[in-house]
Amino acid sequence: MSQTTDRRPAAEGRAAPTRPARRRRPAPLIAVAAAFLAPAFISLLVLRIAPAAVALWDSLYRHSFLQGGTVFVGIENYTDLFDNVDFKNALLVTLVFSLVVNPLQISAAFLLAVLYTRKAAGAKIWRSLVVLPIAVPPAVSAVVWSVIYRPDGLGNSFLSLLGLPAQPFLTSPQQSLASIMVLLSWIGVGYWMLFLIAGINDVPTELYEAASIDGASAWRKLWSVTLPLVRRPLAFVLVADTVSNFLIFAPVQILTKGGPSGSTNLLMYDIYTRAYTLGDLSKAQAEVIILVLLTLVIVAVQFRLLRSSDAA
Amino acid sequence: MIAATTQAKVTRQRTVAYLGLSVLGACIGILFLTPLWWTFVNSLRPGSDTFRYLNPLEWETFFTATPSLDNYAALLRSDLGLATLNSIIVSGITVVVGLAICSMAAFALAAIPFRGSGIVFVAVVVSFLIPFDAIAIPLANLFRDWNLQNTYAGLILPGLGNGMAIFLLRTFFLAIPKDLVEAGRLDGLGWWGIFRRIYLPLSAPSLIGAGLTLFLFQWQSYVWPLLNGTDSQHILGPIALSNMQGQFNVDYGVMFAGSMVLTLIPLAIIIAFQRYFIQSVSTTGLK
Incomplete structure (x- = not known):
């Protein structure tokens, strides 16, 4: 925070008054910035804001059979949703899912990043194997794991090798959500690990040497040197991972269709069924707004957390 | 004497740590590889053999003495061949156009000291973090009205602007010292020149990183191609594969072969660029 405020007035001061003799008058900075931002801004407006606005608009109306056409109903679609058992369940499932899967994936990614930046035999090779599944699209991962999770599939073969009884996985309300978390972590952890490895490689080795001379243990170095210095990539990973996990759809649609008994009915899938299976577009749009x-x-x-940790 | 024994102790400790970390790293790596390797092996044998070697596990679970490419040949005759080609076209165009759009935006936010740049940055990135998949349903309705359903443009457009790519590029651009901008201005470069001649050449690793983000977004997208029309001309790989899985009589061999193709294409690209991705611009550009 302090760095940027130091830099900016200096740059502005230099740009404008000290250099009057130029062939062309330089365009005002704001116009230059606007030109650079224009393509992104247009795609933002048309492909993100416009549909969100349409969803908001539609969520305030409802199709009426009596009056023929749509009528304004205010927030009735929203209040109806919060009375709806399926929606409340979807909200709860999504919350539980997020609270478990995000800390799990991020701490796994961080610990693996630390592990694979240490000197060890074949570290680069083993790291690549962890990164490998990021190439697998979620739909493909769901298709592959649908076979692994079958009663006669690879999952139960491993359990029996360990002397454990066969598990139902996707057909059990207690295990289905965890099963989906496992397949998502398989493709997710390596991806987030790459960002953290980049951050760890940025930490100057002198800092570790200094810490070693001070007699710091490996854990202390991890906690006091590595963790604070990878704050920026860590914050990015935290934001991006949380958002992407809110949008899980393919594994649910391909593997469980939200079941059994609603145990994997994440918000995205609830919206999809509400819009296309139940055909209740106005309530689906209200649910879109809630998810957004x-x-x-x-x-x-998380931006606020990032900012306050920057100031510290 | 005492110094020598402590030295030996430290060396022994180091060796133990080295071995321990190596074994741990190897075990985790192999664990992550297993599902994909099993998929690969099963793509090389007939679908009827998929469940043959699972109870109990034996060496043939993970190896086959008689590999055959029959499943891949069968794949060419199925819808998945064209679907994979469509995925390649859509993702390729997305990376090229998307990188131009995102790097320009990131440059404006990182390098041009205009008033309110902090607020614009937050607005742009947060708006892009409006979850795209969530607004895919209203957007699909709009695209239907605009006759973009079942077109390549309709599939490509949503992937072009990417908040993650902008965030990533801006983070890297911020690390480029402002002195270089000053030097460029003294050499008579305009803002476009500074962007093209200074920022982009210094940013190859971050551009590759952002390009990978754009590519993976498009290659892995599932909700959008499912909603925006899936006629036989424009169907994408993941949708075609999931259709195959939903069929009554699944040939697991062909299904695994399709999974491998949809995985190996992005895998080849990721492996080719991984080291650029891991390097950061602050170390490569400024030393």
């Missing part, structure tokens, strides 16, 4: 708001709140909170 939830995500933005999380992003805002």
Whole structure:
């Protein structure tokens, strides 16, 4: 924070008054910036803001059979949703899912990043094997794990090798969500690990040497040197991972269809069934708005956390 | 004497740590490889053999003495061949156009000291973090009205602007010293020149990183191609594969072969660029 405020006034001061003799008058900075931002801004407006606005608009109306056409109903679609058992269940499932899967994936990614940046035989090779599954699209991963999770599949073969009884995995309400978390972590952890490895490689080795001379243990170095210095990539990973986990759809649609008994009915899938299976577009749009708001709140909170940790 | 024994002790401790970390790293790596390796092996044998060697586990579970490419040949005759080609076209165009759009935006936010740049940055990135998949349903309705359903443009457009790519590029651009901008201005470069001649050449690793983000977004997208029309001309790989899985009589061999193709293409690209991705611009550009 302090770095940017130091830099900016100096740059502005230099750009404008000290160099009057130029062939062309330089365009005002804001116009230059606007030109650079224009393509991104247009795609933002048309492909993100416009559909969100349409969803908001539609969520305030409802199709009426009596009056023929749509009528304004205010927030009735929202209040109906919060009375709806399926929606409340989807909200709860999504919350539990997020609270478990995000800390799990991020700490696994961080610990693996630390492990694979240490000197060890074949570290680069083993690291590549962890990164490998990021190439697997979620839909493909779901298709592969659908076979692994079958009663006669690879999952139960491994359990019997360890002397454990066969498990139902996807057909059990207690295990289905965890099963989906495992397949998502298989493809996710390596991806987030790459960002953290980049951050760890940025930490100057002198800092570790200094810490070693001071007699710091390996854990102390991890906690006091590595962790604070990879704050920036860690914050990025935290935001991006949380948002992407809010949008899980393919594994649910391919593997469980939200079941058994709603145990994997994440918000995205609930919206999809509401819009296309139940055909209730207005309530689906209201649910879209709720999901968008939830995500933005999380992003805002995490930006604030990032900023306060920057100031510290 | 005492110094020598402590020295020996430290060396022994180091060796033990080295061995321990190596074994741990290897075990975790192999664990992550297992599902994909099993998929690969099963793509090389007939679908009827998929469940033959699972109870109990034996060496033939993970190896086959009689590999055959029959499943891959069968794949060419199925819908998945064209679907994979479509995925390649859509993802390729997305990376090229998307990198131009995102790097320009990131440059404006990182290098041009205009008033309110901090607020614009937050607005742009947060708006892009409006979860795309969540607004895919209203957007699909809009695209239907605009006759973009079942077109390549309709599939490509949503992947072009990417908040993650902008965030990533801006983070890297911020690490480029402002002195270089000053030097460029003294040499008579305009903002476009500074962007093209200074920022982009210094940013190859971060551009590759952002390009990978754009590519993976498009290659892995599932909700959007599912909603935006899936006629036989424009169907994408993941949708075609999931259709195959949903069929009554699944040939697991062909299904695994399709999974391998959809995985190996991005894998080849990721492996080719991984080292650029891991290097950061602050160490490569400034030393």
